[in-house]
Each structure stands twice: as structure tokens, then as C-alpha cells.
Amino acid sequence: MLSYTEENYLKAIYHLSDSGSKAVSTSEIAETMNTKAASVTDMIKKLSNKNLIAYEKYYGVKITKQGRQEALMVVRKHRLWETFLVQKLQFSWDEVHDVAEQLEHIQSTLLIEKLDEFLEFPTVDPHGHPIPDKSGKITEVRQVPLSDCSGKKKIIVRSVKHGSPSFLQYLSKIGVYIGANVSILDKVEFDGSLEIMIDSKKKVFISREAAQNLLVTE
Amino acid sequence: MLSYTEENYLKAIYHLSDSGSKAVSTSEIAETMNTKAASVTDMIKKLSNKNLIAYEKYYGVKITKQGRQEALMVVRKHRLWETFLVQKLQFSWDEVHDVAEQLEHIQSTLLIEKLDEFLEFPTVDPHGHPIPDKSGKITEVRQVPLSDCSGKKKIIVRSVKHGSPSFLQYLSKIGVYIGANVSILDKVEFDGSLEIMIDSKKKVFISREAAQNLLVTE
DNA sequence: ATATTTTTTTAGACTAATCTAAACTTTTAT
DNA sequence: ATAAAAGTTTAGATTAGTCTAAAAAAATAT
Numbered sequence: 001m002l003s004y005t006e007e008n009y010l011k012a013i014y015h016l017s018d019s020g021s022k023a024v025s026t027s028e029i030a031e032t033m034n035t036k037a038a039s040v041t042d043m044i045k046k047l048s049n050k051n052l053i054a055y056e057k058y059y060g061v062k063i064t065k066q067g068r069q070e071a072l073m074v075v076r077k078h079r080l081w082e083t084f085l086v087q088k089l090q091f092s093w094d095e096v097h098d099v100a101e102q103l104e105h106i107q108s109t110l111l112i113e114k115l116d117e118f119l120e121f122p123t124v125d126p127h128g129h130p131i132p133d134k135s136g137k138i139t140e141v142r143q144v145p146l147s148d149c150s151g152k153k154k155i156i157v158r159s160v161k162h163g164s165p166s167f168l169q170y171l172s173k174i175g176v177y178i179g180a181n182v183s184i185l186d187k188v189e190f191d192g193s194l195e196i197m198i199d200s201k202k203k204v205f206i207s208r209e210a211a212q213n214l215l216v217t218e
Numbered sequence: 219m220l221s222y223t224e225e226n227y228l229k230a231i232y233h234l235s236d237s238g239s240k241a242v243s244t245s246e247i248a249e250t251m252n253t254k255a256a257s258v259t260d261m262i263k264k265l266s267n268k269n270l271i272a273y274e275k276y277y278g279v280k281i282t283k284q285g286r287q288e289a290l291m292v293v294r295k296h297r298l299w300e301t302f303l304v305q306k307l308q309f310s311w312d313e314v315h316d317v318a319e320q321l322e323h324i325q326s327t328l329l330i331e332k333l334d335e336f337l338e339f340p341t342v343d344p345h346g347h348p349i350p351d352k353s354g355k356i357t358e359v360r361q362v363p364l365s366d367c368s369g370k371k372k373i374i375v376r377s378v379k380h381g382s383p384s385f386l387q388y389l390s391k392i393g394v395y396i397g398a399n400v401s402i403l404d405k406v407e408f409d410g411s412l413e414i415m416i417d418s419k420k421k422v423f424i425s426r427e428a429a430q431n432l433l434v435t436e
Numbered sequence: 437a438t439a440t441t442t443t444t445t446t447a448g449a450c451t452a453a454t455c456t457a458a459a460c461t462t463t464t465a466t
Numbered sequence: 467a468t469a470a471a472a473g474t475t476t477a478g479a480t481t482a483g484t485c486t487a488a489a490a491a492a493a494t495a496t
Binding site: 088098102103106107108114 | 303306308309313316317320321324325326328333336
């Protein structure tokens with residue numbers, strides 16, 4: 001069984017590697033985990049000995065099939081808990097991250113299956129991120145940054161790329177939410193900002209940076 | 219802020235001291251926590267330095283007002299989570315303890331207040347134990363062991379004294395639950411066992427030991 | 437191509453929580 | 467009242483996770 005800390009490292013490696021596809025460097029891990037490279041090297045050796053990652057000295061790590069599976073279960077728990085907090089306890093989507101970071105480490109298969117059932121088997125969390133099923137399978141929906149869209153097509157907001165609390169609060173304030181309908185009214189050449197219409201009733205300008213962080217389907 | 223381990227020691231001391239009223243010995247703590255006396259001595263010093271317990275060498279510890287308050291918050295969380303597991307996730311009352319032991323350490327005041335509200339401010343957990351309110355206040359209901367009762371009075375089962383999974387499973391099997399109406403039909407002189415009627419429809423014999431572990435109001 | 441910079445690893449130390457074994461108190465039993 | 471037993475504390479070691487500082491390897495820049 002993995003420790004709290006091992007689970008956190010594995011999850012970070014999973015995310016940094018784009019769901020396990022590419023190698024991750026020691027310093028990248030240290031940065032996202034707010035630790036020092038030396039600590040990362042130590043933990044990397046531990047995870048490598050458990051066959052959760054493949055480690056080549058000085059060349060970073062790649063997650064193994066087994067490691068990916070473990071990471072997916074942590075991600076699953078995190079996202080189910082976030083969904084619970086928002087849908088059942090009326091948390092707002094910018095308040096759930098830190099609590100879910102703790103809840104994701106509770107060890108009980110029964111608990112997580114019952115929670116999944118209680119929530120009626122959700123497929124995405126409050127930020128639009130997919131929830132792996134009990135076998136670890138993810139149903140990905142092809143999404144593009146809103147900043148890459150153009151024309152008058154009907155666009156639906158599917159997820160946020162990086163959901164910092166302040167970005168999420170800003171989105172709520174301007175009326176953007178997961179599932180919202182938007183259309184692009186104008187693109188400002190100068191700074192890449194967009195004028196968009198939300199739910200056919202509200203016009204707002206959003207920065208290029210914000211548009212890059214909103215993932216949509218056309 | 220208290221560590222996971224400090225919270226567990228404090229909770230154990232709270233329970234062993236009858237909610238803080240009497241002193242507790244090192245070996246008692248070691249026994250219930252499945253550790254060695256030497257480890258307990260170390261932790262006792264830590265908690266004492268934080269003014270959560272009063273420690274006199276060789277004479278055990280007494281919980282302080284501050285320590286009692288901290289312990290009550292852990293107990294509150296534990297019992298709210300147990301209630302959640304049973305009422306919302308359909309756990310049975312013999313399955314909840316170990317998971318609640320983990321959940322009780324999640325740090326978030328907001329979470330626990332929202333959970334309390336979601337559960338509609340329950341006053342007792344699935345085993346009939348009182349749930350401290352957010353200020354730590356407990357509404358105790360005077361209860362006596364069923365083994366101390368006699369006569370044909372209407373008796374209501376209020377709580378289990380020690381709720382081991384096997385005892386709880388046994389109770390479910392014979393139809394005893396928190397809130398059940400029972401009446402005493404006969405007391406066997408030989409071994410102290412009782413013949414009782416549950417909900418005016420089911421007659422069973424229960425051992426003296428079982429009757430001592432069922433707390434009721436007459 | 438070699439020197440400089442950056443990144444990574446190693447070595448050694450620290451903290452929290454645990455343990456065993458030995459020393460020390462207190463309790464109990466004669 | 468004192469010896470034996472029981473309980474408690476201290477001393478010293480261990481493990482997981484962390485750190486700093488130094489050494490080593492890789493990347494980069496002239």
C-alpha cells in the first residue's frame with residue numbers, strides 16, 4: 001500500500017507527464033510539489049523500487065502501467081470528492097481543491113464505490129475534468145482552447161485547463177460555467193482578447209490568457 | 219495544529235477518562251492505541267507541552283479544558299462521518315468505524331459544518347452516541363444498561379456501549395436497532411440472560427453480556 | 437572543444453513517531 | 467517493612483520524509 005506522500009508524488013508525476021505519456025524531470029517534480037530536488041531523488045528511488053515509475057539516473061522518470069493505474073485511482077478519488085463537495089455540500093468550485101487533496105487519500109474501496117453510486121456515476125468533476133471509472137478508464141472528449149476558435153458557431157464550455165481559485169471566481173463573476181453556451185462576437189487583433197456572448201444574453205470581453213484556459217467543444 | 223497522531227492520542231485519552239473526568243495511565247493508553255508504553259510516554263510529553271493534558275510523572279494524565287475541546291472536535295467529526303456513511307452511502311453500522319477513523323482527521327471547518335447541515339444536524343450517530351455540536355456541547359440522555367432493567371415497562375434502545383462489528387452484526391440479525399422498542403419477558407436466574415420482545419413482535423433470548431452492552435431508556 | 441552554467445545526485449543531518457532494553461518508581465504481597 | 471512484581475521512564479536505535487551543502491553529470495555558450 002502506498003503512503004500519503006507516495007500517492008502525492010505519483011499523482012504529480014502522472015499529471016506532469018500528460019497522463020503518463022512523457023518523461024518528467026526531477027526539478028519539474030520538485031517545483032510542483034514544493035520540495036527540493038534532493039527530496040525528489042529520494043522518493044523517485046522508492047517509487048522506482050516499487051515499479052511504479054521507470055527511473056534512469058539524470059534523465060528523469062516515466063510512469064509505468066502499474067504506476068499509472070495507481071495514479072488514476074488517486075485522481076478518481078480526488079474528482080469524485082470534488083463532485084460530492086459541490087453537488088451535495090454546496091461548496092463552490094473554487095473552494096474544493098484543498099479539501100479534496102486530503103480526502104483523496106482515504107483508503108477504502110467500498111467508500112469510493114458507494115460515493116460514486118451516490119453521485120450517480122458522474123463522468124466529469126466540477127471543473128469539467130474526466131473522472132476515471134473503477135477500472136481506471138477515462139472517456140476523453142476532444143476539446144480545444146476557446147482562444148483557438150473563430151466564427152459564429154455554437155460553442156460549449158467543457159472544462160478549465162488550470163483551475164486556480166481566482167480564475168474560477170472570475171469565471172463565476174462573468175457568468176461562465178461548465179456547460180455554458182458561448183459564441184465569439186469579436187476577436188481583438190491587438191491583444192488577442194475576445195468579445196463573447198454567454199448563453200445568448202450576456203456580452204463580455206475576456207483576455208487571451210483566460211481564453212487559453214477555457215476548453216470548449218465547437 | 220495537531221498531527222494525525224496527536225489527535226488520535228487525545229481522542230483515546232478523552233474516551234479512557236470518561237469524557238475527561240478521571241486520570242488515565244500510560245499503560246491504558248498503550249493498550250487501546252496498540253503501542254508500547256515508551257511511545258506513550260513520549261507523546262504524553264508532547265501533548266503536555268501543548269497544554270492539552272496535565273501530566274504528572276508516574277501518575278498518568280488528565281485532559282485539560284483545551285485538550286477536551288480538541289478531543290470533542292475529533293469525536294464530532296468521527297460521528298458526523300459515521301452518520302453520513304450510514305444515512306447517505308448506505309453503509310451498515312458495523313462497517314463505518316475504520317473509514318470514520320480516517321475521515322475524522324480531515325482538516326476543514328467549512329467541510330464539517332456543511333456536512334452537519336447536509337445531515338440536518340443529527341444529535342446521535344448510528345450507534346446512538348451523541349454528536350457534539352460545533353461548540354463542543356453534548357446533549358446527554360440518561361441511559362442504563364438493559365441488564366439493569368426489570369418489569370414490563372416500555373423500553374427503548376438508545377445506544378450500544380461497545381460497538382464491535384460482530385456485536386453490531388449480531389444485533390442486526392436478531393432485529394435490535396437504535397430506537398427499537400423492547401420489553402423484558404423473563405430474566406433467567408442461572409446466567410442472567412434475558413428473554414425480550416422486540417417491537418411487540420419478535421421474542422429472543424440475549425446473554426447478560428449483550429444486555430450489559432445495550433443502553434436504554436425506560 | 438572546452439569552460440561555464442544548470443541540473444541531478446550523494447552525503448550527512450534533522451524531526452516525528454515508533455521500538456527494545458535497561459533503569460527507575462510505585463504497588464502489592466508476605 | 468521489605469522483597470518481588472508491575473508499571474513507567476529514559477536511553478539509544480530505526481524509519482519515512484525532509485533539508486542543506488558538496489560532488490558529479492549534462493547542457494549550453496563561446
